[in-house]
Amino acid sequence: MTNNLLLIKNARILDPGAGIDDTGDILIAEGKISKTGKDITAAGAATIDASGLVACPGFIDLHCHLRQPGYENKETIASGAAAAARGGYTTICCMPNTNPPLDSAATISYVRELAARDAPLVRILPVGCITAGRAGKELANLTELAGAGCVGFSDDGSPVSDTRIMSLAMENTAVLDLPVIDHCEDLNLSQGGHMNDGWVAARLGLKGIPAAAEEIMVARDIALCELTGAKLHVTHMSTAGSLQLIREAKQRGLKVTCDVTPHNLTLTHERVMKTQEGLQTTLAYDTNARVNPPLRSPADIEALIGGIADGTIDVVATDHAPHTAEDKLCEFENAVSGISGFETAFGVLMSLVHSGRISLNALVTCLTTGPARVLRDNAGTLKPGACADLVLLDTGREWTVDVQDFLSKGRNTPFAGCKLKGMVMATISSGQLSWRHSSVRIS
Amino acid sequence: MSLSEPRQSAATRETMTRPSIDYWNHRHVLDLDDFSREETDLVFEIAEGMVEILDRDVKKVPTLRGKTIATMFFEPSTRTRASFELAAKYLGADTISLDATRSSVAKGESLVDSLRTLQALEVDAIIMRHNCSGAPYLAAQNIDTSIINAGDGWHAHPSQGLLDIFTMRQQLGDLKGRKAVIIGDILHSRVARSNIWGTRHYDMKLVLCAPPTLVPHGLRDMLEKYSLNHVTIEHNLDAAIENADIVMPLRLQKERQQSGLISSLREYIQGYQINRTRLAGAKPDVLVMHPGPMNEGAEISPDVAYGTRSLIEQQVTNGVAVRMALLYLIAGGKNR
Numbered sequence: 001m002t003n004n005l006l007l008i009k010n011a012r013i014l015d016p017g018a019g020i021d022d023t024g025d026i027l028i029a030e031g032k033i034s035k036t037g038k039d040i041t042a043a044g045a046a047t048i049d050a051s052g053l054v055a056c057p058g059f060i061d062l063h064c065h066l067r068q069p070g071y072e073n074k075e076t077i078a079s080g081a082a083a084a085a086r087g088g089y090t091t092i093c094c095m096p097n098t099n100p101p102l103d104s105a106a107t108i109s110y111v112r113e114l115a116a117r118d119a120p121l122v123r124i125l126p127v128g129c130i131t132a133g134r135a136g137k138e139l140a141n142l143t144e145l146a147g148a149g150c151v152g153f154s155d156d157g158s159p160v161s162d163t164r165i166m167s168l169a170m171e172n173t174a175v176l177d178l179p180v181i182d183h184c185e186d187l188n189l190s191q192g193g194h195m196n197d198g199w200v201a202a203r204l205g206l207k208g209i210p211a212a213a214e215e216i217m218v219a220r221d222i223a224l225c226e227l228t229g230a231k232l233h234v235t236h237m238s239t240a241g242s243l244q245l246i247r248e249a250k251q252r253g254l255k256v257t258c259d260v261t262p263h264n265l266t267l268t269h270e271r272v273m274k275t276q277e278g279l280q281t282t283l284a285y286d287t288n289a290r291v292n293p294p295l296r297s298p299a300d301i302e303a304l305i306g307g308i309a310d311g312t313i314d315v316v317a318t319d320h321a322p323h324t325a326e327d328k329l330c331e332f333e334n335a336v337s338g339i340s341g342f343e344t345a346f347g348v349l350m351s352l353v354h355s356g357r358i359s360l361n362a363l364v365t366c367l368t369t370g371p372a373r374v375l376r377d378n379a380g381t382l383k384p385g386a387c388a389d390l391v392l393l394d395t396g397r398e399w400t401v402d403v404q405d406f407l408s409k410g411r412n413t414p415f416a417g418c419k420l421k422g423m424v425m426a427t428i429s430s431g432q433l434s435w436r437h438s439s440v441r442i443s
Numbered sequence: 444m445s446l447s448e449p450r451q452s453a454a455t456r457e458t459m460t461r462p463s464i465d466y467w468n469h470r471h472v473l474d475l476d477d478f479s480r481e482e483t484d485l486v487f488e489i490a491e492g493m494v495e496i497l498d499r500d501v502k503k504v505p506t507l508r509g510k511t512i513a514t515m516f517f518e519p520s521t522r523t524r525a526s527f528e529l530a531a532k533y534l535g536a537d538t539i540s541l542d543a544t545r546s547s548v549a550k551g552e553s554l555v556d557s558l559r560t561l562q563a564l565e566v567d568a569i570i571m572r573h574n575c576s577g578a579p580y581l582a583a584q585n586i587d588t589s590i591i592n593a594g595d596g597w598h599a600h601p602s603q604g605l606l607d608i609f610t611m612r613q614q615l616g617d618l619k620g621r622k623a624v625i626i627g628d629i630l631h632s633r634v635a636r637s638n639i640w641g642t643r644h645y646d647m648k649l650v651l652c653a654p655p656t657l658v659p660h661g662l663r664d665m666l667e668k669y670s671l672n673h674v675t676i677e678h679n680l681d682a683a684i685e686n687a688d689i690v691m692p693l694r695l696q697k698e699r700q701q702s703g704l705i706s707s708l709r710e711y712i713q714g715y716q717i718n719r720t721r722l723a724g725a726k727p728d729v730l731v732m733h734p735g736p737m738n739e740g741a742e743i744s745p746d747v748a749y750g751t752r753s754l755i756e757q758q759v760t761n762g763v764a765v766r767m768a769l770l771y772l773i774a775g776g777k778n779r
Contacts, residue, residue: 197660198660202661203665204598205596205597205598206577207597281471283474284584331575332575332581
C-alpha cells in the first residue's frame with residue numbers, strides 16, 4: 001500500500017451508526033477513514049474491488065477468552081487474535097479468567113503488552129476481575145484495574161454470589177463509569193447442572209440448569225444497578241425471562257445493556273443429543289454443544305431473536321471459548337463448557353438474516369455500534385476521521401465449517417461441518433489487512 | 444398357582460409371529476429406546492431358553508466358547524456385575540473384569556483411552572457401567588467393540604428394563620391393559636428411564652410415582668415429545684397404586700435427604716413406602732418387584748420384600764437369563 005492509501009471500490013457501505021446504506025467507495029489514508037462516497041479516485045492507492053460485498057465497521061466482541069496467560073494449550077493471544085480477524089473482529093474484549101486471573105494492574109498490563117507484541121492488528125481490550133482471584137470474597141482493586149486500562153469488570157464463569165460484595169463492586173464501578181459485565185447464574189440453583197433443564201435433560205439423564213438460575217441473578221443485578229447507579233451489562237443472556245427483565249429495566253431508564261451469543265440465538269438444547277453423520281448411536285451427548293449458559297428451548301430462541309429485532313438486545317458477543325480436543329473428548333458431565341466462536345459467528349448469524357428473522361442492519365448494529373456504545377468507544381463507525389477498522393462481507397457466499405482449517409487452537413464447535421451462508425472476505429484494522437480471503441485481490 | 448412356578452411362557456401362549464433373529468439389528472445395547480417390539484420379543488424368547496439352562500445341574504453351554512467378554516465398572520456394583528459375569532461364563536465365554544475405580548482410570552487415564560486399550564486386546568464385547576450418563580455412547584462412538592450398557596448415570600439400564608418386563612410377562616403373560624407402578628426416586632433412576640422405553644411396546648400402563656422433587660422437571664414434556672402416552676406421573680401413592688398389577692419401589696439413597704430432596708426419611712416412608720397397608724389399594728394379587736439393592740424399611744417394608752407377592756428373587760434369576768440372551772445376540776449373533 002503506497003502512501004498508506006487504500007481504496008475500497010463499489011462496496012455496499014453499511015454503517016448503522018451513521019445511518020448509511022449505499023453503494024460507494026471508501027478511501028483510507030494513514031490508518032483512518034479519509035472519505036466515503038461515489039466514484040472516489042486516489043492516485044497510487046492500493047485498491048480492492050468490493051463489488052458485491054458489504055463494507056461495514058469492524059466487528060467488536062465484548063466477550064471472548066484468549067486463555068493467555070495460563071492456558072496456552074487452548075489458545076494464545078496470537079492465535080485468538082488471528083481467529084478474531086478472520087471472523088471480522090477488529091476490537092475484542094478478553095475475559096479475565098486466565099491463570100493468574102486479570103485481577104491486578106500487573107496482569108492487565110501484561111496482557112496489553114502481549115497483545116501489542118503478538119497481535120498488533122487486533123485491538124485487544126482486557127476486562128478486569130470484580131473480585132480478587134475471581135473468588136467472590138474480596139473486591140479486586142477496581143480503581144487500579146481501571147487505571148491499567150481495563151474496559152469493564154467481570155468474574156465471568158464464577159459469578160459473584162454474595163450480593164453484598166456485588167453491591168460494593170457496583171458502587172465503585174459506578175464512579176469509575178465502567179460497566180460490570182455479569183455472567184448471571186445463581187450457583188445454588190444451577191449447581192451440578194450440565195445442560196438446559198427441560199425434556200432433553202430428562203431424556204439424557206442429565207441434571208438441568210433452570211432458566212430461573214439466570215433470571216434470579218439478572219433480577220438481582222438490575223436491583224443493584226438501581227441501588228448503585230452502576231452500569232450493568234448482562235452478558236450471554238440466554239432466556240426469554242432474562243430478556244423481559246432487561247426490557248423492563250430499560251423502560252425504567254436504568255443503565256442496563258445486554259448481549260447474546262450466536263449459538264444461543266440459533267441452537268436449541270436438542271442439539272446436545274443430535275446425532276451427526278457417521279455416529280452409530282441413537283443419542284449423541286455432544287460435548288461440543290456443552291456451553292454455559294446452556295443451549296435453551298425454542299421459545300427462548302424466539303424471544304431472543306425478537307429482542308434483537310426490537311433493539312432490547314444491544315450486542316451479539318461470541319463468548320469465544322476455545323478448548324483442547326481432550327477437554328471435550330470425555331463424558332458429557334466431565335466436559336468443560338464453551339464454544340470456539342470467532343470464525344463461525346458471522347456465518348451463523350447470517351442464517352437469521354437469510355431467513356428474514358432480523359435485518360442485516362440490525363445484525364451489523366449488534367456487532368458494531370451496539371458494543372461500541374457499551375464500551376463508550378469511538379470504534380464501530382465509518383465516519384471520516386474514524387480509525388479505519390472495517391470488514392468486507394459476502395453475505396451470500398456459502399461455505400462449510402471445517403474445524404481443521406480454524407486459526408483458533410480451539411476446534412470445539414457444534415457448527416463443525418455445518419453449511420453456512422455468509423463469509424468474512426477481508427478485515428481491515430487501522431487501515432491494514434488483518435484477514436483476507438484468497439479470492440480478494442488488491443491491485 | 445404359586446409365584447415360584449412361572450406360568451406358561453408368554454411367547455408360546457400369545458398368537459404372535461415367532462420372532463426371528465433377522466430382526467436383531469444391534470451392534471450395541473445402549474438403551475431400550477431403539478429396541479423394536481420384535482427385538483424385545485426376541486430377547487425374551489431366547490431368555491426363556493436360557494432359563495431352562497439355568498434350571499440344569501450343569502449350566503455351562505459352549506455357545507460363546509472362544510469369545511472374551513470384558514466388564515468395566517466405573518461404579519461399585521455387586522449384583523449386575525455378578526449377573527453379567529455368570530451369564531458370560533454359563534455361555535462358555537472367557538471374562539475379564541476391570542475394576543475401573545482402581546485401575547489406570549484412577550491414575551487419570553481418560554475413558555476413551557481405556558476403551559481403546561480394551562479394543563486393542565480384541566475382546567468381543569464390553570459390558571460397561573459408568574456414573575456419567577451417556578458414557579457408553581461415548582464408548583460406542585469411539586471404538587468398534589460392542590458395548591453393553593450395564594447402567595449409565597441417571598440415564599439407562601437396558602438389561603434391567605428387559606429383565607423387569609421379562610419377569611412381568613413370565614408371571615402375567617400378555618401385559619395388555621396391565622398397570623405397573625414405579626415408585627420413588629425417578630429423578631436419579633436409570634431403571635425407571637429404561638422401563639419407560641421398554642414397556643411402550645406392550646399396551647400396558649406405567650405410572651411413575653414420586654414426590655415432586657424426585658421427578659425430572661422435563662419428564663412430562665419428554666413423554667409428550669415421544670408420544671409415550673402409556674406413562675403417567677402421579678405424586679399420590681394411593682392414587683398411583685389403585686388397581687395396580689405390579690409395584691416396583693426404587694432404592695432411596697440416603698444422600699437424597701442430605702441434599703434436601705426429601706424432608707426426612709420419616710416423611711418419605713409415610714408418603715411413599717410400599718408396605719402391607721399401602722398394597723391394600725392395589726389388585727389383590729399385585730406383584731412386588733425391586734431392581735435392588737433394597738433399603739429395607741425405607742422404600743419397602745421387609746414383610747412385603749420377602750412376602751408371597753414378591754418377585755425380587757425371580758428378578759435376580761431372570762437377570763442372568765436375559766443377560767445371557769443379550770450376550771448371545773451381541774457376541775454370538777449374526778453381527779459378529
